[in-house]
Amino acid sequence: MPLIPAKNSSKFACIILAAGQSKRMGQSKMVLPWGDKTVIGSVICAFTEANIGKIVVVTGGYRELVETEIKKYPVDRVYNQDFANGEMSTSLQTGIKRIDESIEFIFVALGDQPDISPEDIREMMNLANGDPTKLIIPSYSMRRGHPWLIPSIYFSEIMGLRPPETMRSFINKHEDNISYYLVKKSNILADLDTPEDYQRLKPKE
Secondary structure (H helix, E strand, C coil), X not given: CCCCCCCCCCCEEEEEEECCCXXXXXXXXXXXXXXXXXXXXXXXXHHHHCCCCEEEEEEECEHHHHHHHHCCCCXXXXXXXXXXXXXXXXXXXXXXXXXXXXXXXXXXXXXXCXXXXXXXXXXXXXXXXXXXXXXXXXXXXXEECCCEEEEHHHHHHHHCCCCCCCHHHHHHHCHHHEEEEECCCCCCCCCCCCHHHHHHHCCXX
Protein backbone atom coordinates (compact mmCIF):
# COMPACT_ATOMS: atom_id res chain seq x y z
CA MET A 1 0.00 0.00 0.00
CA PRO A 2 1.32 3.48 -0.81
CA LEU A 3 2.03 5.81 2.08
CA ILE A 4 -0.55 8.47 2.84
CA PRO A 5 1.20 11.84 3.11
CA ALA A 6 1.16 13.39 6.55
CA LYS A 7 0.12 17.01 6.94
CA ASN A 8 2.73 18.83 4.89
CA SER A 9 4.53 22.13 5.13
CA SER A 10 3.13 24.08 2.22
CA LYS A 11 6.43 25.91 1.64
CA PHE A 12 8.36 22.83 0.54
CA ALA A 13 8.24 20.65 -2.55
CA CYS A 14 10.46 17.95 -3.98
CA ILE A 15 11.55 17.23 -7.54
CA ILE A 16 12.84 13.69 -7.98
CA LEU A 17 15.03 13.26 -11.04
CA ALA A 18 14.32 9.86 -12.59
CA ALA A 19 14.99 10.48 -16.28
CA GLY A 20 18.31 8.67 -16.62
CA GLN A 21 18.96 5.87 -19.07
CA SER A 22 20.73 3.53 -16.60
CA LYS A 23 23.25 2.59 -19.28
CA ARG A 24 25.79 1.06 -16.88
CA MET A 25 23.10 -0.89 -15.04
CA GLY A 26 21.68 -2.32 -18.28
CA GLN A 27 18.10 -1.97 -16.99
CA SER A 28 16.02 0.59 -15.15
CA LYS A 29 17.60 0.93 -11.72
CA MET A 30 14.62 2.97 -10.52
CA VAL A 31 12.34 -0.08 -10.42
CA LEU A 32 14.81 -2.56 -8.91
CA PRO A 33 13.67 -4.07 -5.58
CA TRP A 34 14.88 -2.26 -2.46
CA GLY A 35 13.66 -3.93 0.69
CA ASP A 36 9.88 -4.08 0.51
CA LYS A 37 9.76 -1.30 -2.08
CA THR A 38 11.69 -0.31 -5.20
CA VAL A 39 14.60 2.08 -5.47
CA ILE A 40 12.47 5.05 -6.50
CA GLY A 41 9.64 3.98 -4.21
CA SER A 42 12.03 4.26 -1.27
CA VAL A 43 13.00 7.79 -2.31
CA ILE A 44 9.37 8.85 -2.61
CA CYS A 45 8.49 7.37 0.77
CA ALA A 46 11.35 9.20 2.49
CA PHE A 47 9.92 12.53 1.37
CA THR A 48 6.31 11.66 2.16
CA GLU A 49 7.37 10.57 5.64
CA ALA A 50 9.14 13.92 6.02
CA ASN A 51 5.80 15.66 5.35
CA ILE A 52 6.64 16.92 1.85
CA GLY A 53 3.22 16.96 0.23
CA LYS A 54 4.15 18.18 -3.26
CA ILE A 55 6.42 15.69 -5.03
CA VAL A 56 7.13 15.78 -8.77
CA VAL A 57 8.92 12.87 -10.45
CA VAL A 58 10.62 13.69 -13.76
CA THR A 59 10.81 10.68 -16.07
CA GLY A 60 12.72 10.03 -19.28
CA GLY A 61 14.54 6.76 -19.92
CA TYR A 62 12.45 3.64 -19.28
CA ARG A 63 9.48 5.96 -19.07
CA GLU A 64 6.76 3.31 -19.10
CA LEU A 65 8.39 1.18 -16.39
CA VAL A 66 9.10 4.13 -14.11
CA GLU A 67 5.69 5.75 -14.56
CA THR A 68 3.93 2.45 -13.87
CA GLU A 69 5.84 2.19 -10.59
CA ILE A 70 5.25 5.75 -9.40
CA LYS A 71 1.50 5.53 -10.06
CA LYS A 72 1.40 3.68 -6.72
CA TYR A 73 2.33 6.88 -4.90
CA PRO A 74 0.74 10.31 -4.40
CA VAL A 75 3.11 12.15 -6.74
CA ASP A 76 2.89 14.19 -9.93
CA ARG A 77 4.82 12.92 -12.90
CA VAL A 78 6.19 14.79 -15.88
CA TYR A 79 8.23 13.60 -18.87
CA ASN A 80 11.46 15.32 -19.89
CA GLN A 81 11.56 15.16 -23.67
CA ASP A 82 15.25 16.14 -23.62
CA PHE A 83 16.30 13.37 -21.22
CA ALA A 84 18.74 11.85 -23.72
CA ASN A 85 21.13 14.80 -23.39
CA GLY A 86 21.93 13.61 -19.88
CA GLU A 87 21.83 17.08 -18.31
CA MET A 88 20.29 17.38 -14.86
CA SER A 89 19.30 20.98 -15.60
CA THR A 90 16.74 20.05 -18.26
CA SER A 91 15.00 17.61 -15.92
CA LEU A 92 15.01 20.14 -13.11
CA GLN A 93 13.60 22.82 -15.38
CA THR A 94 10.87 20.41 -16.47
CA GLY A 95 10.00 19.75 -12.84
CA ILE A 96 10.02 23.39 -11.74
CA LYS A 97 7.33 24.13 -14.33
CA ARG A 98 5.01 21.92 -12.28
CA ILE A 99 5.68 23.71 -8.99
CA ASP A 100 3.13 26.18 -7.67
CA GLU A 101 4.25 29.78 -7.15
CA SER A 102 3.54 29.49 -3.41
CA ILE A 103 6.47 27.07 -2.99
CA GLU A 104 9.44 28.67 -1.27
CA PHE A 105 11.90 25.75 -1.35
CA ILE A 106 12.46 22.71 -3.53
CA PHE A 107 14.41 19.60 -2.75
CA VAL A 108 16.31 18.27 -5.76
CA ALA A 109 16.54 14.52 -5.21
CA LEU A 110 17.94 11.66 -7.25
CA GLY A 111 15.60 8.79 -8.03
CA ASP A 112 18.41 6.26 -7.60
CA GLN A 113 19.41 7.31 -4.07
CA PRO A 114 17.16 5.16 -1.87
CA ASP A 115 19.04 5.54 1.42
CA ILE A 116 17.83 9.06 2.18
CA SER A 117 16.26 9.31 5.63
CA PRO A 118 13.21 11.39 6.56
CA GLU A 119 15.11 12.60 9.62
CA ASP A 120 17.82 14.24 7.52
CA ILE A 121 15.21 15.75 5.21
CA ARG A 122 13.45 17.34 8.20
CA GLU A 123 16.74 18.72 9.54
CA MET A 124 17.43 20.35 6.17
CA MET A 125 13.94 21.90 6.30
CA ASN A 126 14.75 23.32 9.75
CA LEU A 127 17.92 24.91 8.36
CA ALA A 128 15.96 26.44 5.51
CA ASN A 129 13.40 27.91 7.88
CA GLY A 130 16.26 29.46 9.86
CA ASP A 131 17.82 31.15 6.81
CA PRO A 132 15.58 31.12 3.71
CA THR A 133 18.28 32.51 1.40
CA LYS A 134 20.81 29.68 1.73
CA LEU A 135 21.38 26.80 -0.67
CA ILE A 136 21.48 23.75 1.58
CA ILE A 137 23.56 20.78 0.50
CA PRO A 138 24.12 17.58 2.49
CA SER A 139 27.69 16.59 3.19
CA TYR A 140 29.50 13.52 4.45
CA SER A 141 33.27 13.18 4.88
CA MET A 142 33.72 16.60 3.24
CA ARG A 143 31.93 15.47 0.08
CA ARG A 144 28.72 16.90 -1.34
CA GLY A 145 25.69 14.77 -2.00
CA HIS A 146 21.95 14.98 -2.65
CA PRO A 147 19.23 16.06 -2.08
CA TRP A 148 19.90 19.75 -2.52
CA LEU A 149 17.48 22.25 -1.02
CA ILE A 150 17.08 25.35 -3.17
CA PRO A 151 15.17 28.51 -2.16
CA SER A 152 12.82 30.19 -4.61
CA ILE A 153 15.13 33.17 -5.18
CA TYR A 154 17.12 30.88 -7.49
CA PHE A 155 14.28 29.32 -9.49
CA SER A 156 14.36 31.87 -12.32
CA GLU A 157 18.13 31.57 -12.65
CA ILE A 158 17.85 27.79 -12.92
CA MET A 159 15.11 28.10 -15.52
CA GLY A 160 17.46 30.30 -17.57
CA LEU A 161 20.39 27.86 -17.61
CA ARG A 162 21.52 26.96 -21.12
CA PRO A 163 24.48 24.86 -22.34
CA PRO A 164 27.31 24.90 -21.52
CA GLU A 165 25.91 25.94 -18.13
CA THR A 166 25.04 23.03 -15.83
CA MET A 167 23.71 22.58 -12.32
CA ARG A 168 27.30 21.95 -11.23
CA SER A 169 28.35 25.36 -12.55
CA PHE A 170 25.29 26.91 -10.88
CA ILE A 171 26.29 25.42 -7.51
CA ASN A 172 29.91 26.48 -7.95
CA LYS A 173 28.81 30.02 -8.81
CA HIS A 174 26.95 30.27 -5.50
CA GLU A 175 29.54 28.52 -3.35
CA ASP A 176 29.64 31.45 -0.91
CA ASN A 177 25.92 31.08 -0.19
CA ILE A 178 25.89 27.33 0.55
CA SER A 179 25.06 26.00 3.99
CA TYR A 180 26.32 22.43 4.39
CA TYR A 181 24.29 19.97 6.40
CA LEU A 182 26.22 17.05 7.92
CA VAL A 183 24.00 14.02 7.41
CA LYS A 184 23.18 11.76 10.34
CA LYS A 185 21.51 8.73 8.75
CA SER A 186 21.43 9.08 4.96
CA ASN A 187 23.91 7.44 2.60
CA ILE A 188 24.43 10.35 0.22
CA LEU A 189 27.60 9.08 -1.44
CA ALA A 190 26.50 5.64 -2.63
CA ASP A 191 26.56 5.32 -6.43
CA LEU A 192 23.92 2.92 -7.65
CA ASP A 193 25.22 2.70 -11.21
CA THR A 194 26.18 -0.91 -11.96
CA PRO A 195 24.82 -4.39 -11.14
CA GLU A 196 27.78 -4.80 -8.78
CA ASP A 197 26.85 -1.57 -6.96
CA TYR A 198 23.29 -2.80 -6.58
CA GLN A 199 24.28 -6.18 -5.18
CA ARG A 200 26.68 -4.55 -2.73
CA LEU A 201 24.36 -1.83 -1.50
CA LYS A 202 20.86 -3.33 -1.55
CA PRO A 203 19.26 -4.11 1.83
CA LYS A 204 20.15 -7.51 3.14
CA GLU A 205 17.21 -9.88 3.49
